[in-house]
Amino acid sequence: MVSEENTSKAEKAPEVSERHQQRMQKLKEKVDARIEAAQEDKGLLLVLTGNGKGKSTSGFGMVARAVGHGLTAAVIQFIKGGWECGERNLLQNAGVEFHVMDTGFTWETQDKAKDTEAAQRVWKEAKHLLSDESVDVVMLDEITYMLTYQYLDLDAVLDVIAQRPPHQHVIVTGRACHRHLIEMADTVSEVNNTKHAFDNGIKAQKGIDW
Known part of the structure; x- marks a missing residue:
């Protein structure tokens, strides 16, 4: 029933x-x-900032997506260049051009002159890419630190990004992104830190954290 x-x-x-x-x-x-x-069809400026984990990972995901669609992409790596990078290992084999600061973390070098010189060196490569119409996507990984520590001139960086080819997309990653970059950006995502394994004494895991 x-x-x-x-x-x-x-x-x-x-x-x-x-x-x-x-x-x-x-x-x-x-x-x-x-x-x-x-x-409207235009090149985007995308900012990935905040204190949480995953900003660079998200940026590399967009680079991988672009390459998957047949676009050309290049990456400038600041700060973390001293570490082996799984994304770099993969994407270089897919034809993505990389330029790496390769000094590691600033608190490890403790040498402002050396870090400034290294930042200026890779920024020179970035400027070339940001004026190259054949490059569809440029990722400036951790460049926000270069502006915070004044290794690079903020106005110069803003001007180069503003003058890039109209179709070119730029991805900026890093904590404490300067408000002028945020104001200029088309898309801004903030990654918040709710919980992190490292805070509980768990070391960085290969393939997950680097």
């Missing part, structure tokens, strides 16, 4: 389904309208 409760649910099912369809139709109309309104 079918219970009264099950009978009631069966009777209401068409009504529930119709309300759901109506809600989804309204949502679709809103999404379609936004898609229709977004017709």
